[in-house]
Structures are given as C-alpha cells and as structure tokens.
C-alpha cells in the first residue's frame with residue numbers, strides 16, 4: 001500500500017499554510033507534480049520554497065513530469081478534459097510506481113484547496129480505478145482563492161439565507177449572468193468574462209495574485225470599474241508573464257428575477 005497526501009497549500013505564501021498541512025508535509029517522502037512552463041515555473045518555485053520552509057522533519061525528494069498536452073480548442077470541452085485527465089492519470093501512475101516505495105508516503109501540493117477546480121483528486125481516482133496500484137488518498141484542506149478574495153475585500157460571500165454560485169469565466173461568457181442568482185464567484189476567467197456581460201446593477205469584487213505580495217484589488221460598480229480592471233489585469237500580466245484572478249459579482253437581492 002502506498003499513501004498519497006493531497007495537501008492544500010493556500011496561495012503561495014508560507015504563512016498561509018495550516019498547521020495540519022505542515023504536519024502532512026512532514027510525513028511526505030516524495031512530492032509529485034507535473035510542470036507546464038511560465039506561470040507554472042513560478043508556482044513550482046513557490047511550492048519548493050514552501051517545502052524548504054515547512055517540511056523540515058525528514059528528508060524528502062521532488063519528482064516532476066511534464067504535463068500532458070491539452071487540446072485548447074476542442075470540439076467538446078468535457079471530452080478534452082476527460083482525455084487529459086486520463087493522460088495525467090497515466091503520468092501519475094508511472095511516477096508513483098517508479099518513485100514511491102511500497103509503504104511510502106507521497107505528497108501532491110494542491111494550489112489553494114483541492115476542492116476548487118483542481119484535477120488532483122480526479123486524477124488520483126482514475127489511478128485507483130485502474131486497479132494496478134494499491135493507493136490510499138488523504139486530503140488536507142487549504143485556503144482557496146475564493147476565501148482569500150473574501151478576506152482581502154473584507155466581505156462575506158454569502159448573504160443572510162442566500163445561495164452562492166461558483167462558476168467559470170467560460171460559463172459566464174456562454175450563458176451570461178445566471179438568472180435567479182445574486183452572488184456569483186467566478187474563477188478560471190482567462191477571457192475577462194466580466195467585461196462581456198451586461199453590467200447593469202452588478203457590483204464586482206475583483207482580486208489578482210491573492211494572498212501574495214503582488215495582490216491587486218478593485219471593487220465597485222461593474223460598469224464604472226471594468227475598464228480599470230482590464231487595464232490593471234493587462235499591465236500586471238505583461239509585467240509578470242501570468243495572472244490568476246477571481247471575482248465576486250453581486251446584485252442587489254430585490255432585483256432578482258427568480
């Protein structure tokens with residue numbers, strides 16, 4: 001039996017790692033990951049810095065493999081993701097079998113929290129389902145960009161007795177602002193969906209590089225601030241070579257149609 005700990009590490013700041021995550025980091029013999037380039041290089045350096053700081057109780061190694069290519073213009077998004085998950089599962093199975101001894105403890109560091117748009121658990125489920133490795137998986141939660149956004153803006157994401165919707169930029173572009181919903185958190189928005197929807201009556205709370213020293217925040221009436229966000233976003237991405245942003249779109253409840 002091999003054990004794999006999926007550890008939510010927050011957003012790169014070593015101070016944002018929970019004590020439970022630190023204990024988990026110190027159980028790990030081998031940290032596994034996949035790498036893709038640019039943004040990922042910086043993130044992978046942050047991961048190593050985090051282990052240098054916190055995983056000090058025992059020797060550990062890093063094993064990384066190239067991330068499988070993903071079809072960026074697929075006819076079916078769902079099928080493309082399924083293919084990519086299967087390819088990643090093969091990569092992980094090969095790494096785990098070759099680099100983690102029976103009885104050993106592996107670690108996968110999940111950015112933020114593995115519960116939010118993270119493939120790690122899906123990939124490890126696929127490895128287990130293949131049935132060739134006896135694998136036990138444990139999960140340690142981390143601070144997600146969703147929580148970091150709320151803290152940075154000093155807001156609660158949920159209003160009294162109201163639901164909260166979490167979605168992607170892709171879905172927002174495809175379907176517009178969802179009907180019957182007052183609070184929407186948007187992640188994975190490389191195409192600035194907030195600038196393409198009808199802004200009337202919406203307030204935005206936007207954050208980039210949350211939880212790190214370069215954090216940028218903008219809040220206000222969407223119509224009034226969306227150009228500012230587009231400019232800040234473009235400038236920051238040009239400067240750093242990558243950007244990750246998350247935002248809340250909020251509508252006054254009495255304007256809800258559903």
Ligand SMILES: C[S@@+](CC[C@H](N)C(=O)[O-])C[C@H]1O[C@@H](n2cnc3c(N)ncnc32)[C@H](O)[C@@H]1O
Nearest residue numbers: 112113116117144145187188209210244245246
């Ligand atoms: C693949 S998802 C991973 C989310 C991650 N598991 C979490 O808990 O935040 C990547 C998306 O998370 C959001 N994100 C991750 N890190 C962020 C950060 N430091 N600042 C703002 N948004 C971030 C962005 O919406 C980005 O497109």
